[in-house]
Amino acid sequence: MSAELKQFEEGFQQEMREGNRGLHYEESLLWEKEYSERSGVDLPQSSGIAVRTGLPERGDIGLPQVSEPQALRHFVRMSTWNYSIDHGFFPLGSCTMKHNPRLNEKAARFAGFSHIHPMQPVSTVQGALELMYELQNWLGTLTGLPGVCLTPSAGAHGELAGLMTIRRAHEVQGNTARKVVLIPDSAHGTNPATAVMCGFTVRNIPTGPDGRLTVEAFKEALYKGDENGADIAGMMVTNPNTCGLFERHIVEIADLLHKAGGYFYCDGANFNALVGRVRPADFGVDVMHINLHKTFSTPHGGGGPGSGPICCTEELAAYMPVPTVVKKGDDYIFETKEDRETSLGTLKAFQGQFGMFVRALSYIMSHGADGLAQVSGDAVLSANYIMAKLSEDYHVPFEGPCMHECLLTDKKQKSFNVTTLDIAKALIEYGYHPMTVYFPLVLSGTMLIEPTETESKDAVDRFIETMRQIAQDAQNKGEAYFHALPQSSPRKRLDEVKAARNPVLKWKAS
Amino acid sequence: MAELKYTKDHECVYLDGDTAWIGISKYAQEALGDLVFVELSEVGKIVDKGDDVAVVESVKTAAEVYAPLAGEVVEINEAMADDFDLIAKPVNEQGWIVKLKVSETSSDDLMDEAAYAQYLKEID
Numbered sequence: 317m318s319a320e321l322k323q324f325e326e327g328f329q330q331e332m333r334e335g336n337r338g339l340h341y342e343e344s345l346l347w348e349k350e351y352s353e354r355s356g357v358d359l360p361q362s363s364g365i366a367v368r369t370g371l372p373e374r375g376d377i378g379l380p381q382v383s384e385p386q387a388l389r390h391f392v393r394m395s396t397w398n399y400s401i402d403h404g405f406f407p408l409g410s411c412t413m414k415h416n417p418r419l420n421e422k423a424a425r426f427a428g429f430s431h432i433h434p435m436q437p438v439s440t441v442q443g444a445l446e447l448m449y450e451l452q453n454w455l456g457t458l459t460g461l462p463g464v465c466l467t468p469s470a471g472a473h474g475e476l477a478g479l480m481t482i483r484r485a486h487e488v489q490g491n492t493a494r495k496v497v498l499i500p501d502s503a504h505g506t507n508p509a510t511a512v513m514c515g516f517t518v519r520n521i522p523t524g525p526d527g528r529l530t531v532e533a534f535k536e537a538l539y540k541g542d543e544n545g546a547d548i549a550g551m552m553v554t555n556p557n558t559c560g561l562f563e564r565h566i567v568e569i570a571d572l573l574h575k576a577g578g579y580f581y582c583d584g585a586n587f588n589a590l591v592g593r594v595r596p597a598d599f600g601v602d603v604m605h606i607n608l609h610k611t612f613s614t615p616h617g618g619g620g621p622g623s624g625p626i627c628c629t630e631e632l633a634a635y636m637p638v639p640t641v642v643k644k645g646d647d648y649i650f651e652t653k654e655d656r657e658t659s660l661g662t663l664k665a666f667q668g669q670f671g672m673f674v675r676a677l678s679y680i681m682s683h684g685a686d687g688l689a690q691v692s693g694d695a696v697l698s699a700n701y702i703m704a705k706l707s708e709d710y711h712v713p714f715e716g717p718c719m720h721e722c723l724l725t726d727k728k729q730k731s732f733n734v735t736t737l738d739i740a741k742a743l744i745e746y747g748y749h750p751m752t753v754y755f756p757l758v759l760s761g762t763m764l765i766e767p768t769e770t771e772s773k774d775a776v777d778r779f780i781e782t783m784r785q786i787a788q789d790a791q792n793k794g795e796a797y798f799h800a801l802p803q804s805s806p807r808k809r810l811d812e813v814k815a816a817r818n819p820v821l822k823w824k825a826s
Numbered sequence: 827m828a829e830l831k832y833t834k835d836h837e838c839v840y841l842d843g844d845t846a847w848i849g850i851s852k853y854a855q856e857a858l859g860d861l862v863f864v865e866l867s868e869v870g871k872i873v874d875k876g877d878d879v880a881v882v883e884s885v886k887t888a889a890e891v892y893a894p895l896a897g898e899v900v901e902i903n904e905a906m907a908d909d910f911d912l913i914a915k916p917v918n919e920q921g922w923i924v925k926l927k928v929s930e931t932s933s934d935d936l937m938d939e940a941a942y943a944q945y946l947k948e949i950d
Contacts, residue, residue, distance in 0.1 A: 505888075737886075753886075754886040754887050755887070757887055757889070760857050812885040813859070813860040813862060813884075813885055816862035816863070816885055817862050817910070
């Protein structure tokens with residue numbers, strides 16, 4: 317940094333209160349604003365509080381007192397610090413951050429969908445139930461798994477629902493000795509967490525040299541506790557896996573698992589690579605969750621809520637949660653625990669995130685079966701394009717072709733003391749949200765990039781150019797330059813270790 | 827200097843009679859970066875070889891520390907939970923995480939310093 321720029325920076329840091337800098341809004345906390353006795357509404361003088369509540373009369377509890385425009389500006393300014401798929405490319409691997417078509421939003425705002433209440437008699441919301449029934453059918457058809465329960469409210473909640481369905485099946489069938497769930501070491505962290513929450517023990521399957529499961533390693537794990545695998549409850553596998561690779565031996569592995577009496581749970585987070593082309597039932601899956609907020613384009617993360625329906629075989633459908641929508645004659649009704657006694661019961665109040673069902677079905681119907689096949693095709697093509705274009709500048713640990721995401725590592729940059737974290741910070745400097753870093757855990761310094769079908773070739777090319785520039789900078793500019801990045805963001809390099817070791821979780825007046 | 831042994835998962839082991847002091851290798855420390863959390867087993871926990879005895883967490887990732895030999899957890903390094911930088915000390919001094927009373931004191935999977943250095947070259 318030049319001395320002049322440094323001086324400017326230091327001066328600015330001291331100045332930094334309210335105001336802005338190149339339209340980057342700085343904003344203090346609402347509590348730190350020096351406003352008082354302003355209010356967005358006129359409240360009547362209260363009386364009788366002590367009588368009604370047994371509490372003393374209203375006193376000052378130190379809430380910020382700001383007018384409506386002050387409150388509005390505060391939150392709108394804060395919102396400009398956010399980064400979302402609507403701002404730009406969001407290459408998070410294993411997370412499928414893609415465009416949320418505005419047509420979905422239009423459909424979700426129809427009064428017949430947005431102004432209804434879950435306590436209404438079902439005869440008055442037949443259209444909403446029909447929509448859920450249609451969505452169940454689409455998801456059942458796309459996965460080849462006809463039993464569909466829409467209620468889980470997130471991917472991890474779907475995992476929980478899926479594993480509880482497996483547990484319930486074993487319970488009803490009297491197989492309570494089955495306690496082990498097999499999980500590859502490349503799995504999403506939620507997989508082992510879910511298995512443990514359901515009372516299972518996790519047994520690891522090591523990834524093979526090509527980044528995929530091997531039949532040998534699988535067999536070793538399957539028969540480790542018992543020669544027939546009689547202790548196995550099931551396995552949780554993501555396919556394509558978190559290295560972005562299709563599990564080539566999955567059919568053989570699923571057969572062995574089924575022969576041992578276990579069920580195959582598939583983590584559906586990576587379904588965007590398969591939708592419209594591969595039905596998971598055909599590679600042996602018994603139950604899987606679908607992230608509507610990934611593959612089916614409903615809002616993701618803070619903009620959610622998420623929605624993680626599960627799809628299962630006819631056999632497991634007897635055990636999955638209620639309610640589901642069934643059609644009786646011309647009427648749509650909820651099937652409850654009374655109708656399906658073997659069900660594990662309800663997982664949450666009511667029917668799940670209905671607004672997301674509207675958006676997902678809108679996405680599915682506006683694409684159609686051929687459009688969905690093009691979605692997965694384009695997503696896989698984009699990832700392979702990035703991998704091919706970056707294979708000289710970055711280390712590609714597992715030879716392609718990959719599926720919807722490509723895996724790189726910092727092996728080449730490490731010799732210049734530039735690591736994956738530095739590359740991520742450099743991407744922020746260049747105006748990109750970083751890719752997934754240090755995941756999967758099977759290798760060191762991993763970077764997982766998922767462009768999705770959303771990004772145009774121009775956008776992908778610009779990202780590739782940026783990544784190449786960063787690789788060049790690593791060679792030419794050295795570690796000191798990288799360790800100071802990002803420079804142009806409202807906050808520079810944060811001390812993540814200090815933040816994790818000494819988190820400040822509560823605001824205190826200084 | 828005490829002889830240290832290593833596992834393929836980068837645990838570092840110091841054997842003092844039938845007590846195994848378990849920490850993580852320099853390689854593992856560098857791969858993880860600064861630790862921000864250490865979760866310890868409870869004293870008295872019986873573990874098989876390969877079961878986890880602790881979890882070490884950095885800003886990058888959380889990693890399990892596996893028992894290199896079967897045994898019983900007899901001591902945990904509570905000082906580690908307050909001062910994560912202790913991990914960098916030698917395992918046979920303050921850098922251990924847990925101590926196991928082991929039922930067998932040897933395993934074919936344990937490598938000496940030279941074999942581990944060779945192994946690190948192979949996986950790089």
